[in-house]
Amino acid sequence: MSDKVKDKVKELLSSGKIKGFLGLCSRDGNIAPHLFVTEDELDNLVVGDKSAPGDSRYPLNRQLINLVRAYPDDTFGILVRGCDERGLAALASWNQINPNKIEMVGIACPQELAIACECLKPYPESFVDGEKCEGVTAETVARIDSLKVKERFDLWLNEFSKCIKCYGCRNICPMCFCNECSLENDELIRKGEIPPEIPTFHLTRAVHMAGRCIDCGLCSEACPADIPLRTLYKKVADIIYKQYNFRAGYDAGQKSPLNFLGGLPE
Amino acid sequence: MKQLLSFSGIEEERLHSKWISSAEGPEFAEEMRKFVENLRALGPSPLKDVNKGKKAA
Incomplete structure (x- = not known):
């Protein structure tokens, strides 16, 4: 290709x-x-x-x-x-x-990859190679949504317990550009604990992904413990879409509703 | 935030937010009374023992 x-x-x-x-x-x-x-x-x-x-x-x-x-x-x-x-x-x-x-x-991207990624838009606005294929909605999110609250708790407890706090999800994230990271702030997340405090570590990161995650899925690929981080951030993106009708990166020039420093969106 | 908590398996009723002016003491007290009542009805948090007894790495 x-x-x-x-x-x-x-x-x-x-x-x-x-x-x-x-x-x-x-x-x-x-x-x-x-x-x-x-x-x-x-x-x-x-x-x-x-x-x-x-x-x-x-x-x-x-x-x-x-x-x-x-x-x-x-x-x-x-x-x-x-x-x-x-x-x-x-x-x-x-x-x-x-x-x-x-x-x-x-x-x-080919359909095969779009399905694996559950990517809503598996192609850029203009491309020189490949063919436009259908966007795919997130079954993984819908599946967890359909569980009972206790089942969801057990699922994430099991996932978060595997975390070795390698920061791989953050380090590979193309949207993580802060000079200081909350995940390394001792006041928020105690140092020297593995797994990091549940669910504080992962939900802190999830909140920071709100209005920012562009759903590339590199976090899930990088995670040595196979925590389905992408699913968690997909959910966060869905919440922002539902509340503010905004998805990060889909509309060039549009600022996140959470990006107050840059002014509120029109 | 409530929706994220719920997705993570934590009852969203455990988080409550309301805008109350600093001049509205009785309203704040009433709101807190109701919130505590709701929390009692929910029982202990599922997270209560999750991070207990962990040793520093």
């Missing part, structure tokens, strides 16, 4: 429109993030489908934030799926990046 992406990136690099392209590269059998700056590097460019579609995704947006801060005058290209595009729109709405200095090269 990477040929059309390569052609597009080649065009962007050769025209001088972008200084570099943040994408994925395959080397020695491994897929890793890479900043492509010359055309002849592009042979190794991949879109992150190692043995299954999207099985080797990386939080490129996180790296992009560092990159654009170090080189504020330059324009960079970046590989985006639907979720990454939402992430960039949300990051722009939180004043973390300048969207005018970013050139997105989009790919649409």
Whole structure:
């Protein structure tokens, strides 16, 4: 699927429109993030489908934030799926990046991946490769909603008890850009406890994901304990949608209703 | 917040919020009386013993 992406990136690099392209590269059998700056590097460019579609995704947006801060005058290209595009729109709405200095090269995810992700919009606004497939609603959330309150309690108690407090969910999250993190504040969450206080640790993070999570699912992929974090944050996103008719990243330029510092939404 | 608590298996009635002016002492007292009554009816929190007896890592 990477040929059309390569052609597009080649065009962007050769025209001088972008200084570099943040994408994925395959080397020695491994897929890793890479900043492509010359055309002849592009042979190794991949879109992150190692043995299954999207099985080797990386939080490129996180790296992009560092990159654009170090080189504020330059324009960079970046590989985006639907979720990454939402992430960039949300990051722009939180004043973390300048969207005018970013050139997105989009790919649409196949239905198989959309189903696995329960992704509402598995494609970016514009894409050079892949085909637009149907969005999928979250069965995992509906299933937990249908349980009795005691059953829900037991389910999450069991999940949260597995946590080893590695902070992997936060560290991989492309929407976690705070300099100081509540999860490391001793007043809120006591240090030196494993699992971290239940449910304070996970619900604190869940609340912070409200109006911010763009549903990329990297948290669930990173979690060594297989805690269904994505399901929890999907629920939080649903609550915000129900209350404020807002989903983070779906409408570029629209600020989160919880982003008071940037002014209330129209 | 109530909806998130409920999804996590904690009765949403355990959280109550109401805007009351600092000049409305009796209203606050009445609200708290009702809240405590509701909490008593719910019984101990399911979280009561969850974090007990944990050793520092």
